[in-house]
Structures are given as structure tokens and as C-alpha cells.
Amino acid sequence: MTVDRPIGNASSKREAEKIRRLVERALDNVGDPEMPAVSLSELGMVHEIRIVEADRSFRVEIDLLPTFVGCPALELMRREVERTVRPIPGVVQVEVRFVSHPRWTTDRIRPSARPKLEAYGIAPPPCLTVRSPAPAPDEAPPPNGAPAPAEATVAVGASVEWNPRCPYCGSEDTILENPFGPTSCRSIFYCRSCLNPFEAMKPLGVPVVLQRRP
């Protein structure tokens, strides 16, 4: 979502639009420090970009949604976004904020990121459609237009078991080894088909239950 602040005349409006497009393109190239295969935009972490006219140049304000509140990579992301956006001609200042509303959930991840995560060796989180008459009031609409193709449909109030596909061999015969992995947003699974351990992005804010050992 992008929101404009009132900007003076037609030519500065055009200039602001140009800057916005450059900022969006720049953010498409800022990789997650812990998963460089996907960008912050693809992960659905970019909430709002504001181009504010400031004395014949522009200030860029970017609101990002943290995946996890205490993610230690947030400062790295902030610096990387500032470093990438600042050289855009006409930009005098970049301000990156982390906001907690709307909250980041794994269904904000763009469909285009899913094969990239898998190719990188990380199973993407389950993509679910909840059969709901209307979205809950606190939920943001799915970002960037088209939602990802659903893997399963869940009735309101129900949940499905998290059973990711092995990114190496494609098998679904996988078991949860440890919900906690090398970063906050990843868990460790084991593939009973190719006998490899693999990482999977934790579902967050979607109706999923975890496997229990028998």
C-alpha cells in the first residue's frame, strides 16, 4: 500500500511518482539478511512508502513490518534499506520505521517468493484459504493483488496440520524435528523420503497446528 502526502505542483508530483517507482524497484533488490534469495518486498514486509516534498527535494519514509518483534536482523535491514534508497536522485533523507500494525503474517509473502525460498532450501510456509464470510477487522487485505494459490482450505475456527513439502525431493513425508531453528522465523524438519533435514518458514498468524509425536 502506498499513500501520498499532498505535494505541490504538477511537476513535483511527477517527480515524486518517479521517485516512488525507483524506491519500489530498490526495495525489490534488498534481500532479507538471513534469506538473501528473497527481497523484503517479496516477503511482504514493506507496508507503506511516503514521498514527502521537502524544500524542492524529497524525503522518503518507509514503514516496514517486522517478521518477528525481536528479530535481531531488523537493524541490518534498516541500514540496508537506507543505503539503497539514499542514492536515488532527488532524495535528501530516508527514514525507515518498523510498525506493528498491521501485523506481519506469513500470508503476506508474495507467490513469487515461494519457489525462490524452496530453491534456496527453505520450505515456504503453508498457504491457506480460510472459508470466512468476511476478513476479521484487524486483518490487512492480502498485499500486492493476487493471493498465492492455496494449498488447503480451512473452515473458520479450524486449523490444519503443518506438513511442508521437502525442498530437496518434493516428498510430503516430513516430520517436525524442532520448531526452533537457526533464526526466529524458521523451524527444522526431517524428510523421511530423502533422509535430509531441512528448514521451513514458520507459519505465523495462520490457522496451523504443529505435529505431535505419537
Add this chain to the structure above:
Amino acid sequence: MERFASPEAIVNRPDARSALVELLFQLADDDLFVAHRASEWLGLAPHIEEDVAFSSIAQNTMGHALYWYTLLEPLTGKNADDLAYLRPREAYRQAILVERPNGPGLFYENPSYDWAYAVVRGLAYETFKRIRLEALASSSYVPLAEAALKMRDEQFYHLYHWETWWTELSQSTDEARRRLTEAARSVFHDLPTLWDLGPKAETIVRLGLGPSAEEIERKTLKALEAEFRRVALSFPPLGSPAFTGREGQHTDEGWAAIQMMGEVYRMAPEAAW
């Protein structure tokens, strides 16, 4: 019910502001202590996978504490690090249960920690935390409500973790069941300290900033009873602790932990890390 959309909406209302500050310190100090006690287990947990899991829980929980302190910044005019480490003893608000040490010894000197106590305390605290976060999602202070929803999503994994240990240990050996039972007796002695809301309880509830102690107590006990029933262990009696921590009284072990956590910071608060 009046809603407070931002710090500006509440900062000039002394009654509401002081109740909110009180509640946020309870949330922040609880998570600070849970994270600290968890971090003391690093390298001492039963196996390496558990070190990964427990330290990840510690890191997330410290992130939650930091977020609560950050919400306190505009209400107190102080920065998060100062709020976490530079308050006097009686200004801390964590519950006694979370400040109890992991066991005899120190993490760097003859630790003789009890894993059963870690499991039962983890189960009790995270059960309580889930219920508290769910109730806080409708707080009249909007920044708090939004944070609670976000943390609830993450905290789901913490609770799952302790439920798994609880289930598996209770189905293993007689020694495990005996030790869980003993640990549960200690944890339940301090359990009521969790839901106490301290001296501003009436204002917190009246302004809808947070749920009442009675509501949290009832829901937490119900959830924990179900856990004990599921594994056929008897539900221990609740203690009646002389103080809860919410009024600013703390154990010497709790105060020692705060001093240790803030030791480096206090040497040079102006240093950049």
C-alpha cells in the same frame, strides 16, 4: 469504553497514564526475567537441540520485553535500556515466579539447575502469557493491543515447546513424574503472583487497559488443570505468597539478577553497542 489511540492521547491523563505505565512494566519485566532465566540455561540444557530451542525462546522473549519498554518510552521520557537496567529495586514489577533462580548455583559457577522446574515454570508462564496476550488484544490502549496480537502469533511456538516437554517427560520414567510433581509444587506456590495487577489494579480494569486478575486467574487455572488431567498428574495446591513482585517487593535472587543483567550497561550508559 474510551480508546487511547496513541501515547499523546493518554500522556496528559495522570490517572490513566500511571495505570498504563504500571501494566506495561509488569509485561516488560516479566518477559525480561523469563528471557534472562532462559539465557542462563544456554549450554546446560539436556541436549543441543534444546539449546537451540530454549535460546530461540529467550531471544524472542527478550524481543517482547524490549518492545514493551519501547512502548514505555513516550510515557516516561526515558529510553528502553535505562528502563530495563537503571531502575531502583522497588520500581521493578515482575512476578516472583519469573524471578526465581533456575536452581542452586550460578550459570558460571556450579550450576545445579532443575530441568523439571524449567519445564513446569515454562508451561505455567506461557499458558498464562497466551491468555494474557489474548485478553490484551482488546486493550483500550491501541498500541498495546496491536503488540499483543503480534506477540501471540510468535508465542504459540513457546507454549507448544513446553507442552511437548511436559507430555513427553510425564510419559517417561517414575523419576521424571516424581520430579515434575515436586517442581509443580514449587511453581504453584508462586503461581498467584502472575495474575496480581498491583496497586493500580482498579484503574487498569476500569479503563479497559487490561483484563482483571480474576479473569486471568480463572482462565489460566482452567487451562493448566486440563494439562495436569491429560497426563494424570495431581493438581498441586496454590500457595499464598507474602508478596507478588507487582508491588515492588522482590527476592534477593531477583535483585541480584537485575544487577548482573545491567552490570555492563551501567559502566557506560552512553556507549553505543
